[in-house]
Amino acid sequence: MDTTGILDEALERLHVSGPERMGRLTNHAPMAVEALAARGQARSVHRWLDLYAHKLEEFPAGVERVTAADWAAALGDPRRAADWIDYFQREVTERPWREVLAEWWPRLLPGMYGGSAHPVIRVGHAVRTLLVSGEDAGPRVDELAHGLGYWAARHRPVEGVAPLPGADSAAGALDAVTPIAEQDGSFPARLDRVTGLPVWAADVSDPDEAHRRLTELVRAATHRYATHAHGEPTMLVHAATAPNAVLRTLPALPRELWVPSMRAAWTASAAVTAMYAPDAPAAYVPPGTLTPDEVFERALAHGDEHVIKLTDTALDVGDEQAIAAALRAIELSDPLV
Structure with missing residues (x-):
């Protein structure tokens, strides 16, 4: 983990920008710079940010202050992103961040599908660095407030999904997922067409399990x-990075x-x-003998934010097929320019 202060500098630089651009596209920079710092590439953070800067927009204007008495009315309203971020900044200033997270996690968990699941991913990156850096972490605590605020603004539950026959293993259950009939349109439009999902791990009640x-x-x-990944190289990243954030x-x-976190x-x-699943899988291509550091350096050289985040998750998994997944993301994604 970065101990040079570069990550804190980058987060302070980013907190004057909004969580989205063009009204719907997520600002990935806070997640990507945390991944760079976590993987020993802090020296590249500001150079990468300079390349990404054209994708940043100014922090949005507030609408009305969110309070403990009226927060439910503002939940899931993307116009209130600034209000929500301000609310959580006040919360983490007045209370320990773990206490705030524990209170709000079960409230937000049912709506982790809003913002294409990016808010929970941003929270996961923020928590990882806080667990390493400790309780008094300045911009890193502020980053958690930004992530939670973005999540509250984009909160979107999934309801009415019928349980379908599944499998014992996670891999088997993912294989049992039936692709939606019309694979076009935005993330929210596609999500509305998901009417049934396979059952997996429904009998689990032990936290360790x-x-x-x-x-x-x-x-x-x-x-x-x-x-x-060829089904949709960018969006299918989230099938791995969202559960890894949790x-x-x-x-x-x-x-x-x-x-409940596992189930969500x-x-x-x-x-x-x-x-986003394709009709059929592609042939598996072994990754060769690249080391994890070499793979992450390739992701950094490519520069795409989803490639960096998928590679970060792949290195958490750490085996051959995970490395192959990272290389596939590099192959299929457009580089950052």
Whole structure:
């Protein structure tokens, strides 16, 4: 983890920008710079930000202050992003960040599908760096407030999804996902067409087992990207990175929240799979003998934010097929220019 102060500088630089651009596209920079710092590439953070800067917009104007008395009315209103971020900045200033996270995680968890699941991914990156850097982390605590505020503004539950026959393993359950019939349109439009998902790990009640199964899901979704990414190379990244964000957050949460977290992560990963899966897999291409550091350096040289984040997750998994997934993302994605 970066100890030079570069990550904090980058986050301060980014917190004058909004969480989105063009009214719908996510600002990925806070997530990408945290991944760069976590993978020993802090020296490249500002250079990467200079390349990404044209994708940033000014921080949006507020509408009306969110309070403890009226927050429910503002939940899921993207116009209130600035209001929500201001609310969480006040919260993490007045209380320990773990306390704020534990209170709001179960409120936000049912709506992790808004913003194409980017808000929970941003929170996962923020929590990872906070768990390493400690309680008094300045801009890193502020980054958690930005992530939680973005999540509250884009909160979108998934309802009415019928349980379908599944499988015991996460890989088998992902294989059992039926793609939606009309694979076109925006993320929200596609999500509305997801009416049924396979059952997986429904009988889990033990927190430690939930952690194990969630780890299995991240591995399975990452492996699957190596052979299925051509369905939609950018959006299918989230089938792996969203559950990994939840997995990274579990150590900061009360154990009673681990099982519902695993279940929400499964729904997110399976839904993204249904929305963007190709008709058939591609042939698996072994990754050769590249080291993890060499793979991440290739992702950095490519520069695309989704490539960096998928590679970051692939290195968490750490096996051959995960490395192959990272190389597949590099192959199929347009580089940052």
